[in-house]
Amino acid sequence: LCFLIYFRTFIYPFFTRGRPFPLQLLFFGTLFCIYNGFLQGYYLIYCAEYPNDWCTDIRFTSGLLLFLLGMGINIHSDLLLRQLRKPGEVTYKIPQGGLFTYVSGANYFGEIVEWFGFAIATWSLPAFAFAFFTLCCIGPRAYHHHRYYLKTFTDYPKSRKALIPFVF
Secondary structure, eight states: OHHHHHIIIIIGGGGOOSSOOOHHHHHHHHHHHHHHHHHHHHIIIIIOOOOTTGGGSHHHHHHHHHHHHHHHHHHHHHHHHHTTSOTTOOOOOOOOSGGGGTBTTHHHHHHHHHHHHHHHHHTOHHHHHHHHHHHHHHHHHHHHHHHHHHHHOTTSOTTOBSSSTTTO
16 A cells, blocks of 8 residues: 555656646645545554454455555556657547556556455455545546547547446
């Protein structure tokens, strides 16, 4: 979790190309991450009680695997998106490869899978609330990106779904 937050905060922004990022979004995103990090950490440190064998529990192991899978999808999809534009370009292009073969929002799908994996691994209400919030916030973004791509690009793959491969 700490690696992902570190990656998103300090590494990823230096690899993005295109339009500058508004400071207001950075500020509110930082506030949200601080609040969410406090909520998750406080619950895990002071409220959660796990048995000694929790690391072998099916919830923990399956959640951890789901988290790692989602993180891998998310990082790989971000890499593919960063490679779409040359320095100074701001035009949209059709993402190709990886999970983008099946969905328009591969990076969003990876992030949603990641946080549901974290929620399952920790088996905590705050983590499930955050996973659900993530789905409700970036799920519609994936849908709107998908509609934009379909409207803007005549050669956009018609079989590609918005967020969930083969389903939605």
